[in-house]
Amino acid sequence: MTYSRIVGMGRYLPERVMTNFDLEKIVDTTDEWIRTRTGVERRHVVEEDQTTSDMCVESAKSAMDDAGVTPADVDMVITGTTSPDVVFPNVSTIIQHRLGIPACPAFSLEAACSGFIYALTVADKFIKAGEAKCVLVTGAECITKLLDWGDRNTCVLFGDGAGSAIVVPSAEPGILSCELGADGQYRELLHYPVGVSKNLAAAGTDEANIIMQGNEVFKVAVKTLGRIAQAALDKAGVTKEELDWLVPHQANIRIIQAMAKRLNMPMEKVIVTVQDHGNTSAASVPMALDVGRRDGRIKEGQLILMEAFGGGFTWGSVLMRM
Numbered sequence: 001m002t003y004s005r006i007v008g009m010g011r012y013l014p015e016r017v018m019t020n021f022d023l024e025k026i027v028d029t030t031d032e033w034i035r036t037r038t039g040v041e042r043r044h045v046v047e048e049d050q051t052t053s054d055m056c057v058e059s060a061k062s063a064m065d066d067a068g069v070t071p072a073d074v075d076m077v078i079t080g081t082t083s084p085d086v087v088f089p090n091v092s093t094i095i096q097h098r099l100g101i102p103a104c105p106a107f108s109l110e111a112a113c114s115g116f117i118y119a120l121t122v123a124d125k126f127i128k129a130g131e132a133k134c135v136l137v138t139g140a141e142c143i144t145k146l147l148d149w150g151d152r153n154t155c156v157l158f159g160d161g162a163g164s165a166i167v168v169p170s171a172e173p174g175i176l177s178c179e180l181g182a183d184g185q186y187r188e189l190l191h192y193p194v195g196v197s198k199n200l201a202a203a204g205t206d207e208a209n210i211i212m213q214g215n216e217v218f219k220v221a222v223k224t225l226g227r228i229a230q231a232a233l234d235k236a237g238v239t240k241e242e243l244d245w246l247v248p249h250q251a252n253i254r255i256i257q258a259m260a261k262r263l264n265m266p267m268e269k270v271i272v273t274v275q276d277h278g279n280t281s282a283a284s285v286p287m288a289l290d291v292g293r294r295d296g297r298i299k300e301g302q303l304i305l306m307e308a309f310g311g312g313f314t315w316g317s318v319l320m321r322m
């Protein structure tokens with residue numbers, strides 16, 4: 001049987017850091033409220049002229065170095081993002097061109113915070129079908145460009161970044177199971193109401209902001225993530241006791257703690273980056289995985305559960321051996 005395996009990871013975070021104390025000067029908030037309600041202490045924010053593809057190119061280079069592959073080896077590019085550079089060409093083609101990756105399928109996936117999990121799942125299917133041999137999978141967001149810096153309900157939560165993985169076929173596992181899902185009935189609870197075929201005239205106005213009913217999102221997130229974590233384990237015939245690491249979406253430390261509790265995992269077995277990155281949407285899981293790998297906590301052969309939940313709602317989990 002052919003598995004797909006992550007053989008290299010990389011991340012890029014913009015240089016500019018905004019702390020909670022910086023935000024205290026902009027909106028009616030406090031460091032204490034943000035830390036205790038969300039776990040966020042600081043976040044990285046792109047410059048005005050910096051784009052999603054700028055970040056993707058850097059994280060992809062780092063992942064290729066880590067994997068020991070060159071652009072010529074890559075035969076598919078998939079990027080999960082809801083904040084691409086432009087409407088088209090899609091951001092994966094921009095990355096492909098800038099890195100000198102030869103002609104190959106290159107496309108983006110729009111699944112909000114679940115973007116990387118969706119993209120990795122698609123890469124897994126192409127590899128298992130024998131139609132790809134080296135896939136560059138990235139989750140990336142310039143989400144701060146969508147924020148209203150006067151809205152304390154949302155501007156304190158998010159940050160920018162990109163995380164990339166190189167995925168190849170392998171006789172050894174590898175990805176063991178993937179679980180994806182979505183339920184559009186919840187669209188109003190977390191959405192951005194301005195787009196191309198709807199409300200385009202509102203771009204740049206007060207209407208163009210992330211709208212979220214945070215506590216409602218919170219409840220569905222905890223319930224759904226608990227269910228799909230178990231589903232991913234069941235599908236692979238693995239028990240939660242066997243897990244070495246949980247690498248969750250980094251939206252809120254309280255959601256992460258609730259997930260760890262459900263899985264009977266001590267927080268020492270959970271990779272937490274929310275304090276340093278904030279919620280970076282599709283970039284959150286791959287950047288957390290990269291942090292855990294590079295600081296030596298996550299080791300080859302260990303069993304890892306990744307999971308994400310976001311606007312749509314969309315959700316997904318991937319169980320894999322590193």
Ligand code: UT7
Pocket residue numbers: 028029030033034037038113152153156213214215216217218221251252255279281309310311
């Ligand atoms: O990544 C996609 C998925 N997203 C998520 O999973 C996010 C899930 N939701 C959350 O993380 C939390 O619901 C939030 C962090 C967004 C909000 O935390 P909460 O504990 O649910 O707070 P709340 O929305 O119920 O608001 C509590 C109070 C309100 O004041 P009143 O009405 O009780 O007087 C808010 O106005 O906190 C107030 N508040 C703030 N106060 C200081 C809201 N934002 C702020 C703020 N600073 N930045």
